[in-house]
Amino acid sequence: MVARVVNLNLFYGKKQALFDINMNIKKNKITALIGASGCGKSTFLRCFNRMNDKIANIQGLVEVKGQDVASQDVVKLRKMVGMVFQQPNVFVKSIYENIAYAPRLHGMIKNKEEEEGLVEISLQKVGLWDEVKDKLKTNALALSGGQQQRLCIARALAIKPKLLLLDEPTSALDPISSSVIEELLKELSQDLTMVMVTHNMQQAKRVADKVAFFHLGELVEMGKSKEFFESPKEERTRAYLNGVFG
Template sequence: MIDTIIPTTTEAAEPVTADGTPKMSARDVSVFYGPKQALQSVSVDIHDDKVTAFIGPSGCGKSTFLRCLNRMNDTIPAARVTGDISLDGQDIYASKMDVVQLRARVGMVFQKPNPFPKSIFENVAYGPRIHGLADGKNELEAIVEKSLKRAGLWDEVKDRLQESGTALSGGQQQRLCIARAIAVDPEVILMDEPCSALDPIATAKIEELIHELRGRYAIAIVTHNMQQAARVSQRTAFFHLGEMVEYGRTKDIFTNPREQRTQDYITGRYG
């Protein structure tokens, strides 16, 4: 049973209201799958210089909400999203929004590593190539190297770039997927339980990577692991039964929650 989780964060003790203009802002977002409502009136801000964690028990709606942030729910015919979500003040659900470009700006890393059945190099080069981000082979090679370095993978794979990405270990595959996401120079990175299929050593490397990427990208992460949320995030939103119960500074959520349901969850009474 978990009594108290104290985040290991170095952020200054500033109020949540002093965060400044958010990179992404969600207001009263609800999601329906046919007649069933999966998410009810969620409002959250995601900032450039902070990692935002979404926690809560299975089926609470946290991954459903994450998928709203780059319109991944569009791929589900029965899904309907209401409310407002903006990126730099622009409505991402506006009819004029280019969804392909949106997903380049708001990248996603999934629960299970999903490298393409291509070489390590081609996994990372794919996005920049189709989006026309590289002028020639040399620039493409530079993007691949920079992305692998930012993902903490370059030193491990620099001599085997033509080998299949699927031949890497699970933790390496997940870092390759992160390299693939950042190769198109996104502004936001969404991570849906990126460590749930990894061993503790690989998990530690991903968490270290999240710390390194913070500030370079706005990051939102869904996790079942409360200790992980405490370690990597500066803001936390707690979801339960399709509602966002509480959102605030990670330290406050884990040590002085305002809501009884939050207190019950972090102390292990349910979940």
């Protein structure tokens, strides 16, 4: 088990946004969080890397690799818990610097040769190396949207996270780029644990090993993907999957 959440409650001022969430995140699996807009899935996702700290009151336990995230140094925590956002957010730097910057900052690289090797491996993992190897000094903003999102994933992988968070990573992309990202995530899950927010139930069905359904801040149901979609246990889950709301 890579992460676990125990009795998690979260408040924005007096308004409660998450209610008593309990969840285990298994190693080398993709866990998809689904539910209608505003149900709390992105808020929940950001509890793993403490992105809610300054805007919310959080109660309960969130652990990654057996360590309570609340007691961790935030910089070290975000090395262990990477994140990819909805919109590709490349640095306004070269493709090379987008990958090398964070590992250099964290003292992970001993010399230039090691740095170049890490850049190449990270880009290979996301299938970008052959597309960009001759233009590593080019500004990353020159890449297409799909390429930029793969670069963001490569950048996250470069610091060797134990857990990768993805907040609707394909919603800003065209169908072909989305499909490339989905295939990439399935490949990466052989060696990496991921939690992904998606508004797309078909995507969750295609990509996820486990699916968790959130409704109005509650975790209603969680299970293996095939069982979840074919025979949901809760009435609210069945209603959501049948399009009654959401």
